[in-house]
Amino acid sequence: MSTLRLRSRAGVVLAGVIGLLANGPAHAGWGALNMPEGVTPISSEVFDLHMLILWICVIIGIVVFGIMIYSIVQFRKSKGASASHFHESTAVEITWTIIPFLILVGMAIPSTATLITMEDTSDPDLTVKITGYQWKWHYDYMDQEIDFYSNLATPTEEINGRAQKDPNYLRQVDNRLVVPTNRKIRFLLTSEDVIHAWWVPDLGMKKDAIPGFVNEMWAEIEEPGVYRGQCAELCGRGHAYMPVVVEAKPPREYQQWLESRQAARSEGDPQMAKKD
C-alpha cells in the first residue's frame, strides 16, 4: 500500500475521532459514558474520587506517552542516535520507586476516608432488613412492624417478545421499597437461599446478601424519586428477574405511606402480614 493511501486512511480515522470528540455519541452526551453521580452523599464522594483518580491516570498517561514518543522521534537511529550502555543506576531505581509510592499514597488517603464513611452505619433514622430469595426481595421495616415481598412486575408477554417492551423492562416491581429523603437509612442484608447482591447504582453502594450472615450498608437519599437496580450476584435461573426499585419520598409523604401500609396490615392484607 502506498504511503499516500496510508496517510489518507489515517486522515479519515483522525477525522472520525475528532468528530466523535466534538459531537459525542448521538443523543447521549458524555455523561452517559461516565458512572452515575447518584443521589446520596456517599455516591457523590465516590463519583468525585472516581474523577480524581481518572485525571491522575490521564496525567500519568500523557507524561509517560509524551516521554516515550519524544524519545522515539528525537533519538531514532536514522538521526544518528546511539544507545548509552549503563545499568544498575541507583538514582533511577530510587526515583521510579518513590514517585509511584507517593502517587499511591496520594490516592489512598481520600479513598480510605470515603471507605470509612461508607462503613459507618451508626445512628440510623430507620433500619430496613433486606432478604434475598430466588428470585425476589423481602423488605422488613424493623421498627415499623411492616414487611413485604417485592416481585418482578414485568408482564410475561414482554419477556416472551409478544408485547412491546417497557422502557423499564425487567426493572419494575409490584411493591417498591419506599423510604424517606434526607434520613439515614441502614440496610441489613441477608439471604434465605443463595448469595444475592442488592444494588442500586444511584445510592452509590452494593453489598452481597449472604445466607446466615448479615451485611450492613446505608444511604441518605437527597432527591425524591424512583431509583432502580438489580441483583448483582449470579443467583440462578431467575437472576435477571429480581430487580430493586427504591422510591424516595419527602418525610411527610413517607409517613402517610407508612400509615396506610400499617393500616392495611391490621386489616389483614396477606401481602402485609407480619411473618412469625
Ligand SMILES: [Cu+2]
Ligand atoms: Cu439474586
